[in-house]
Amino acid sequence: MPLLIILGILLLLLFWGCGQYNGLVGQDENVKKVWNNVQSQYQRRADLIPNLVRTVQGEANFERGTLEAVINARAKATSMQINPENLTPENIERFQQAQSQLSGSLSRLLVSVEQYPNLRANEAFRNLQTQLEGTENRITVARNDFNEAVQSYNLSVRRFPVALFAGAMGFHPRQGFQADPGSQNAPRVDFDNGATSNNPPAPRVQVDTVTR
Template identity: 60%
Template sequence: MKKLFSAILFITVAMSFSSCGYNSMVKLDEDTKAKWGAVQSQYQRRADLIPNLVATVKGVANFEKSTLIEVTEARAKATSIQVDPDKLTPENVQKFQQAQGQLSTALGRLLVASENYPTLRANDNFTALQGQLEGTENRISVARMDFNTSVQAYNSKLRTFPNNLTAKMFGFTPKGYFEAEANAQSAPKVQF
């Protein structure tokens, strides 16, 4: 009888630890998904701004067509890659990030090239859109940091005892972080 009582007590204690860990893992998982949605929302905002920026540039300056085509193609590619919040594996996050990086590079060339066109720089519409784009890039940065903080909390919860046992039991897996691109540590070269 004593062994049966000990076994029941052990199972009850294990289940209470497990359910507490499970519930907090679910909350952290949902928080991570919400933060991923915020990241995607900011990228969508940027993608929505680009057609307006390109249209303004076309209307104001006789601009290099190759740069505009590159921006348009990069935007199309960036918006075509979607990551399901339930599949935030490091590989899927990396693919998404690479497509967004190509768009960032194309936009950088567009903004640098605009320095060569005084009419373009002086245009109020272009200046306003440029400010919007800068603000959007800042929002993307904040959303990425919030996402990584959420992933850190979630992944830490999964790795601690006894939560690691609960995570294995219920199929919780680590999420992938946003990481800097390979060439991000090199400062961009700006020439006037």
């Protein structure tokens, strides 16, 4: 009888352990899936930039340095694709820095456009501006979804008693996106009335990346 009891307890522990392991696998795969969604939305923004640059280049005497900053920042950002299997804190930070640099360059470009009435009235430019605005919103949603998935996964990994064996089975806490330094003061542009963050009224278009 004692042997049967011990075997029964071991079987219960085995089934419980399998359930916990499978649960962690599912959450880990979800983190990877939403990370791919994040990269997809950033890539969508990157794909819009060449058309934006070509449109702006058509305006005589537009600041060459501003355009070059956007082009260089885009090249760096698109080279920072990270495999979901390698979501280390260091890689997340490097990815975020590259994307934040591109966001800042885009913001400066759009602020510079205020000095060019022909560009502000250009239908192709306005269409691109609208697409960029929508993409920034999608990026925000994707980043928030990623942070929520990471939070849920981290809670499972750190809770007792799963925390006793999670690390040995290859499950470690992950890092989500952090708020960009100064993101609360990000530049804004209103193409309808020429206002910026330093010149009220409140802006309509924001070109930056926001996290929860």
